[in-house]
């Protein structure tokens with residue numbers, strides 16, 4: 298295994314935490330730990346920003362509406378705050394900005410289980426939702442008719 302941060306065993310780097318991998322989860326963990334004053338040493342089997350990881354690609358989606366369970370929503374609110382912080386730190390603006398806020402779209406009959414779950418989530422967590430009847434939907438989203 299190779300250190301990717303310029304340390305080798307002779308440097309005598311005194312780490313509080315060693316993080317193996319520099320993908321999404323490891324980078325986030327290393328960032329948060331370092332934010333809390335921990336000395337973090339990271340190891341990556343490839344070079345930084347390599348294209349062999351799950352994180353590779355031009356875009357990622359995150360959504361607030363997790364009908365799977367309301368417990369996810371506070372975690373997601375925190376995740377959105379951290380994305381905003383990351384964007385602020387990056388100082389990228391316009392189309393280069395890191396985070397683009399859009400709405401999410403769920404389509405189905407009102408009795409569809411997932412839409413019912415979303416409805417109860419909406420009520421319990423105060424998420425903003427708009428409902429469209431089929432006729433209005435066709436006008437608002439003509440490409441999805």
Ligand SMILES: Cc1cc2nc3c(=O)[nH]c(=O)nc-3n(C[C@H](O)[C@H](O)[C@H](O)COP(=O)(O)OP(=O)(O)OC[C@H]3O[C@@H](n4cnc5c(N)ncnc54)[C@H](O)[C@@H]3O)c2cc1C
Nearest residue numbers: 317318319320321322323340341342343350351352357358
């Ligand atoms: C095509 C695709 C699209 C996706 N879209 C989304 C999305 O829109 N939204 C979303 O939330 N999630 C999405 N995901 C999932 C998300 O990318 C992964 O959940 C996330 O990247 C996982 O993070 P990770 O750190 O566990 O793994 P990775 O990001 O893959 O990072 C693991 C790192 O550890 C390194 N490593 C592994 N073993 C060792 C070792 N022994 N020694 C040293 N280094 C090692 C690897 O080289 C790699 O760099 C998508 C995944 C894929 C594949």
